[in-house]
Amino acid sequence: MSNTNKKAPARTMDLVERSLARRYGAEKRFRFYGVISVVIGVLALALLFWEIFSAGLGGFRQTHIQLTLKFDPDVLEIADARDARQVQNGNFEGVVRAALAERFPAVLDRGGRRDLNGILSIGAAFDLRDKLVDEPELLGQTRTYWLLADDDVDTYYKSLREGNAFTARTSEARQVWIQELIDGGELRTQFNTRLFTSGDSSEPEMAGILGAVVGSLLTLLVTFILSFPIGVAAAVYLEEYAPRNRFTDFIEVNISNLAAVPSIIFGLLGLAIFIGLFGMPRSIPLVGGLVLTLMTLPTIIISSRNAIKAVPPSIREAALGIGASKMQMILHHVLPLAMPGMLTGAIIGMAQALGETAPLLMIGMVAFIMDVPNGISDPATVLPVQIFLWSDSPERAFVERTSAAIMVLLAFLVCMNTLAVWLRKRLERRW
């Protein structure tokens, strides 16, 4: 017995050492898998951002063409530039065409002229009209302006600059004219203000996200106004009042399940209940807000409960001990102290709601709406849905606008999350 005992350690060590190389190999491999996994995640993120940003930056620039044009009263058929009705019906396209014809006098045949007129967007005429409305004395004068180019020209010019020209939608004649304009310094890209100042359009060069952004803000406003008070109230009930019974358990089970129900189901709920049963109109931010409220409530309730839990019981005792009632204790002490945490949760919930698309498709916020909504009962779309709609459009110019819209959406989300983190760092009390 004692003999084997003495020898055993040596033998064990041998065995251990013999297996050691294999075991360390396994250890290294395992660790390597971990690193690889982290790298996959980070790389995917980097690739996503790279793709979006490289495609989207172009969307913030828009090709413009310089043209000298005359506000000819005869062509425009406007006698008095202060008469809104006349200006509204003015033939501004005629002015544009005349100017183009003057710039390219060699183009004479009908087909060529039509092709030539197509290098400018129909939006160019609208811009001229706006200019005349602002400055009626322009009538009869000649001015030089940078006018909005058509999306095909825009795509072609941008691809040309990158070295692989996309010629599929640009005729050879146009390519020549464009080269002529480039050489003359009469074609350039400018900051795409229209992207931020107009609603949707079927013409990519005229399409903007203002309508969608306002729609998103209105929808979020409804969501916040409803979900924050209701969520906080529910959290207060569950933390401060709820007795331990079946009903309370049932509420809790419901909340945790709702938190994991797919968002599209909330869309079905909105469609069947708000639109089908209550007869509310489709496509309006009010209904969108209601649906998103139901969807974000679990998030807000859960984070508010955590914030309320973090308020130390000693504060509650202090308040009760000098005769504060339960409601006074909650309103005077618990809620103010939990507020930063609850707001943080609410902002994160709002960020989720801002990025949500599927349920809003269900309630018709996917309609093509050019006007910027004025209120919560105007038809509207939201930013993610706008992105979805644009990504579905065949025009190449919409690709970069979609990416640009995504960048705007991501910028909003980054701001909201930064605000949430800042709020938590700055205002949250450590006990």
Place this chain on the structure above:
Amino acid sequence: MESSVLLPVLALLCALAFVAGRSRSLAVAGVGGMRILNSLPFYYGSLTAFWCALPSLAVVLIWSIFDGVIIENMVHALVPPAAVEAAGGNIGLVMNQVRNLAAGHLSADSVEPAIAAAADRLVALERINRWALTGVALSFALIGAILAWLKINPQLRARAKVEDIFRWTLLACASLAILTTIGIVMSVLFESMRFFSKVPVTEFLFGLEWSPQTAIRADQQGSSGSFGAVPLFAGTLLIAGIALLVAVPTGLMVAIYLTEYASPRMRNLIKPVLEILAGIPTVVYGFFAALTVAPVIRDMGVNLGLDEWLTISSESALAAGLVMGVMIIPFVSSLSDDVITAVPRSLKDGALGLGSTRSEVVKLVVIPAALPGIVGSVLLAASRAIGETMIVVMAAGLAANLTANPFDSVTTVTVQIVTLLVGDQEFESAKTLAAFALGLVLFVVTLGLNYFALYIVRKYREQYE
């Protein structure tokens, strides 16, 4: 009065009631001052304001739920049966016409006189309705406030009553979660029942053909197409399966690496970066999948020469699945992170003390101990993947192919719900109702997964508490 005016007027009345109640409480207290009052004057004011607001709001709510139906029925009576006949027996179409006329979207010349009369009647009724509602709501508000005001005396336990109202309000808010669930169940269940009255459940659950737009056989019950949802279930499972194949090993290894190997600094750096992945809207992933990943996958398939054996589609299950997998990585990793850190230190120390390497500790101690929790988080991730909509809508396609080929285009339950419900629709058609039946399946499956997952996770937590 419009509701946008009525509500502010009510609010103003409440404010007045508050002031009146408050000052009356001070007046009845007399020279004794507020010390002889049962509660602070604030509570007397609040109580009066509540009595002003709550009955009136209740009336407005109940009224608004029923007035539409009642008015509709009164107008129905005016629509001649002939007009309904003319619209193909669909009263809804006629009523739409009446409503459009009343709202001024149509001109009176373009429709029959009877319909124009009905529209006039509708306008008149709506006006009467609005004024009646205003009158009733405001008188309820006034009566409530006056009654409460008269009851004020120093012995009135105003604070206790206000607290009761407060408590009940909170309870009502908390119960909204239950109402929402009921709302979901009702909305998908009722429409599904109507669907199943047109299309048999068995055809829906076991049929192999999905083409809701066109009829395949003349004798088909749905008359608008065939509703065999198996290809959708298969497509959903295929994409979710690919997503989980990506997300589960990666997410799990990330969680293990971050909890067991990474330095705290590294952890604090990597965790938020990966959490960004979770915060990106799904529509962005969808765009990425459709624009970047799908062409790469297709080209790869073609370059590998796979197109000789397989269909290679530009919208592939693989693209959607891969991107969805990336999206779920942080979901899996943060859930697994929680369960792994919950494994007691003593267990790990025990294994380390025997001379295990760290990977052996993880493989032989941590993972077995955390297994129920990990299974729970995988189930939650699966439910996420099944319910995910935008990525598949944008990248997976519409063709209901019954295939296991990841390069082919497949469609999913969520894609079909979106396709069937986006755009113009009538509530009655089997096509629209089919979306709700799919919604029911989706809801039941995800609910089951969630419930089961939460149950497992809870059991697991209890074990180590």
Place this chain on the structure above:
Amino acid sequence: MQQTLEQKPPVSPKVSAPPMAPTFSIPEPAQMPVSADYKTVGVPLVENAKFAMRDVNVFYGEKQAVFNVNLDIGENEVIAMIGPSGCGKSTFLRCLNRMNDTIDICRVTGSIQLDGEEIYASKMDVVPLRARVGMVFQKPNPFPKSIYENVAYGPKIHGLASRRVDLDEIVETSLRRAGLWEEVKDRLDAPGTGLSGGQQQRLCIARTIAVSPEVILMDEPCSALDPIATAKIEELIAELSQNYTIAIVTHSMQQAARVSHRTAYFHLGKLIEVNDTQKVFTTPDHALTEAYITGRFG
């Protein structure tokens, strides 16, 4: 039930036994069992009682924490409650202003009367009750608001002052009586949480007396404080005893001896002995009391 922050009771000066290992506790002396129908020895009942407790039992769920306590607290009396950890003295104290209501599973039976009024009656409103019976807690718990707001909060919610000057006066008087005025009069707007521990506890006392309660309950008010702060609070208790009825739970026998008129000894939820403080610490009637004050267990 007992908070982990509690200090070990100091060993009585009579005993100089070597310090015991912290994990080791002496079991309850087997020769001194206390049955369920025990009788408190000494003088638990007095005339003109402010508080009168009869057959008070407290349950936490299934577990009983306090057994059949009969005790009176006289007008302007300082009564100390001592006993080993987990003996139910804090639980019992919290019954006197119904602070136990905040714990769902807590149930109280028997009768507790304040000036002849049953405080556990269903029609009793706890809010005015707690205004009459104030409480100071083990850990100083000022609100995270200004010093002024801390003291003014009670008078505000109870409507004790209708004008700002009245409120100012209440705040000043309360802070003066709590012996804190001179230290904080220049920074009434500073947050109450910025004060030192002892100051915070005096602020809490000021906050309690600002409501002009009739009785003040103190649940180990000095256990989180250093000796100097403790001495100040004890002085304050002695002063307050001229105007208020005070019930104090303490772990420190010296403190009980210094501040109280009568001392009640609790053991495993049972009130073993109540006597004049002097007598309890010199010639206790009950063997368990003696065992405790001589440091045999704690």
